[in-house]
Amino acid sequence: MKNRVIPVITAFMIGSMLTACGSGEPASDRKNILIAYFSRADENYGVGTIDVGNTQIIAEFIADEVGADSFHIETVTPYPVGYDDCCDVAKQELADKARPEIQGSIDNMEQYDIVFLGYPIWWGDMPMAVYTFMDSYDFSDKVVIPFNTHEGSGGSGTYPAIGSYLPNAQVLDGMAIQGATAQEFSSDTQQSVRSWLEGLGF
Ligand SMILES: Cc1cc2nc3c(=O)[nH]c(=O)nc-3n(C[C@H](O)[C@H](O)[C@H](O)COP(=O)(O)O)c2cc1C
Secondary structure, three states: OOOOEEOHHHHHHHHHHHHHHHOOOOHHHOOOEEEEEEOOOEEEOOOEEEOOOHHHHHHHHHHHHHOOEEEEEOEOOOOOOOHHHHHHHHHHHHHHOOOOOEOOOOOOHHHOOEEEEEEEOEOOEOOHHHHHHHHHOOOOOOEEEEEEEEOOOOOOOHHHHHHHHOOOOEEEOOEEEEHHHHHHOOHHHHHHHHHHHHHOOO
16 A cells, blocks of 8 residues: 655644644644544553553653643553553454454544554554544544654554555654653653654644
């Protein structure tokens, strides 16, 4: 399938869109940007037992920086608290191409022009609930900006995969951050995320 991932060079286009949509408004009043993210707390690789998931930390920061609404993609059936048990469940879901049911929904998805889509890498892919999320809405003509955390796999090919999965969206190249680095969330990491957002025109 045609690769729909658009290089970051198109940032000027996002900048124009933001100017058009948010011109003169405080960032917090802009309602055209959504941050949708999957993130799991509890026991995880390299960080022990955590209260807030690695991806959630990045997602909340992006939401504050760009003045966006947030949606936490959470499954109706929670994942096991233990890391190994969670890995087993996730591996089976991947093998089954499962589409686990998500809690809640987004009111009026049509209002959003830009969707940041955040997730951890699970078994070299996105958690299957992220596919459920993508199946749940019409992304035609939306700009989708992926970001992810991981423990060595980087983006793991998920940005072009999202481009293929959402052929009617404009999917940009994404940002990958190591999970433990996200959890620590030093000022250097914050600055990296800020620089990435600035590069996109935010
Ligand atoms: C079920 C599962 C599978 C994982 N698979 C991978 C993987 O294939 N590659 C990788 O780099 N990290 C993998 N990880 C590590 C997570 O991507 C990493 O800890 C991430 O930061 C977790 O984000 P979260 O706290 O927002 O859920 C896996 C973690 C879990 C729980």
